[in-house]
Amino acid sequence: MQNILAAIALCLWVESHSTPDNYNNIYGDNGHAAGCLQIHAGAIADVNRKYHTTYVWPQDAMKPETAQLIAFNYLLMWGGPVNSVENYCRIFNGGPQGATHLSTRNYWQRCKARRKELIHNNLTKKHNENKARN
Numbered sequence: 001m002q003n004i005l006a007a008i009a010l011c012l013w014v015e016s017h018s019t020p021d022n023y024n025n026i027y028g029d030n031g032h033a034a035g036c037l038q039i040h041a042g043a044i045a046d047v048n049r050k051y052h053t054t055y056v057w058p059q060d061a062m063k064p065e066t067a068q069l070i071a072f073n074y075l076l077m078w079g080g081p082v083n084s085v086e087n088y089c090r091i092f093n094g095g096p097q098g099a100t101h102l103s104t105r106n107y108w109q110r111c112k113a114r115r116k117e118l119i120h121n122n123l124t125k126k127h128n129e130n131k132a133r134n
Helices: 002-016 041-051 064-079 085-094 102-133
Strands: none
Touching: 002 064, 002 085, 002 102, 041 064, 064 085, 085 102
16 A cells, blocks of 8 residues: 555656645646646546545545545555556556556656655755764
């Protein structure tokens, strides 16, 4: 499940740079994707069908916490409980078979670059904290 959460955090960055100003009233893909995670109506329909939920597009896609829950359920549904961060990101971008689509490679590269940046920043922060203590 950690990989699903990591993938959502990376997708959130790719889709809206994780900034609060970008959470509401964002539409992409010519109006077909909404919210901080750029969720499509079809993804909400899939989650509602599988989990018997009643999410509404675009309203629920515009709520950051709800959007992340929708994304979590979507990735769990199509990626299963144990998968790689890469596969989850690519499924999020390309749909149920997204992990195998060549078209999702670039999206994964953007997610991977962000993950590398976060790891670097975290290591730098820890190094600086250790230096300050000594």
